[in-house]
Amino acid sequence: xxxxxxxxxxxxxxxAASLELGCNYSYGGTVNLFWYVQYPGQHLxxxxxxxxxxxxxxxxxxFEAEFIKSKFSFNLRKPSVQWSDTxxxxxxxxxxxxGNKLTFGGGTRVLVKP
Amino acid sequence: xxxxxxxxxxxVTEMGQEVTLRCKPISGHDYxxxxxxxxxxxLELLIYFNNNVPIDDSGMPxxxxxxxxxxxxxxxxxxxxxxxxxxxxxxxxxxxxxLPEAFFGQGTRLTVV
Numbered sequence: 718x719x720x721x722x723x724x725x726x727x728x729x730x731x732x733a734a735s736l737e738l739g740c741n742y743s744y745g746g747t748v749n750l751f752w753y754v755q756y757p758g759q760h761l762x763x764x765x766x767x768x769x770x771x772x773x774x775x776x777x778x779x780f781e782a783e784f785i786k787s788k789f790s791f792n793l794r795k796p797s798v799q800w801s802d803t804x805x806x807x808x809x810x811x812x813x814x815x816g817n818k819l820t821f822g823g824g825t826r827v828l829v830k831p
Numbered sequence: 832x833x834x835x836x837x838x839x840x841x842x843v844t845e846m847g848q849e850v851t852l853r854c855k856p857i858s859g860h861d862y863x864x865x866x867x868x869x870x871x872x873x874l875e876l877l878i879y880f881n882n883n884v885p886i887d888d889s890g891m892p893x894x895x896x897x898x899x900x901x902x903x904x905x906x907x908x909x910x911x912x913x914x915x916x917x918x919x920x921x922x923x924x925x926x927x928x929x930l931p932e933a934f935f936g937q938g939t940r941l942t943v944v
Contacts, residue, residue, distance in 0.1 A: 749931055760922060761874075761935040768931075807874065816881060817862040817931045819924075821874045 719744035721810050721822035729828045732800055738793040738825050740808030749811040750791040751819070752782055756804045764806070767791065778802070800831045835936035837923050843942045849911040852939045855904055856925030864924040864933060865898055865908050874922075880906065913943045 724739040742748065749768050753761040765776025772784040782793045791808060808822040836855040844850050856863045864879040878888040883900045891898070895914070900906040910917055920940050924933040 751932060753935075760937050761924075763932050763934075766932055811931060816886065817926045817928070817933070818876070818879060818887065819864070819933055820876070821866075823873045 719748075719810055719812055719815075719820050721808055721820055723806075723808055723822035723825050725825045726823065727826045727828070729830065730798060731830050733797050734829075736793075736795045736798050736802070736827065738806055738808075738827070740791045740793065740822055742789050742791070742808075742810040742820075744789075744810060744812050747813045749813060750782075750784060751809040751811070752776065752780070752791070752793050753807045753809060753821075754804045755807065755824075761807065764793070798827075798829050800829050803827060803829045835923055835925050835934050837921075837936035837939050839939060840937060841940045841942075843944065844913055846914055846943055847912045848943075849909065850913045850917075850941060850943075852908040852921050852923075852941070854906045854908070854923030854936060856906070856923070857934055858904065860925035860927045860934075861903070862926045862928075862931075862933075863900060863906050864926075865906070866922040866924065867919045868922060868938075869919045877908070910941075913941075915943045918942050 720743045722741045751766045752764040754764045755761045767774045767784045775781045780795050805824045805826045807824045809819045811819050838853045865877040868874045877890045878898045880900045898908045920938045922938045923936045926933045
């Protein structure tokens, strides 16, 4: 079965700092990849997705992620964070051969200090 | 479309009582997922349906949990009897083959006392 690892459980940084969250997955076949964000007290919302093509994908709110197939990684980045980026971030994997089943990582809580 | 709709938003019940959570997926979506979120275990997939048929229920914790999808626009997750360790936020999500990204509902926060 596939698994998803997010290396950082908690990240604290100041406004304007750069953010990078790691995500690695274990699955040998082709996959769709996602990053979701959950603001305090809210539901999960899609930040960005990768299905195929350019491995550098851009999402909402200035986020981007890079798919590196050889490393089974899909790291999330934002050059300059804002206080409003305080949230929990989830990486998710969907093997293309497994229907639409999404497997989530454990999440990374990001706290941006004003 | 109003998105994925879950009810109730909050539920407080006593141990031993039956709890039923409801979900209306986005119209036209043919996949429906039930997730449970806790601090200790994160986001866990409990069960998912494709075209109203349960495909994978390996995440359902035990026989006290059951889920149904009688038609394309409605699903229930039932816990009977409920226990304090079932306290969590339960999310429903839906997606389609054409656009496989999952859309989540607002969740039901369940507290079993």
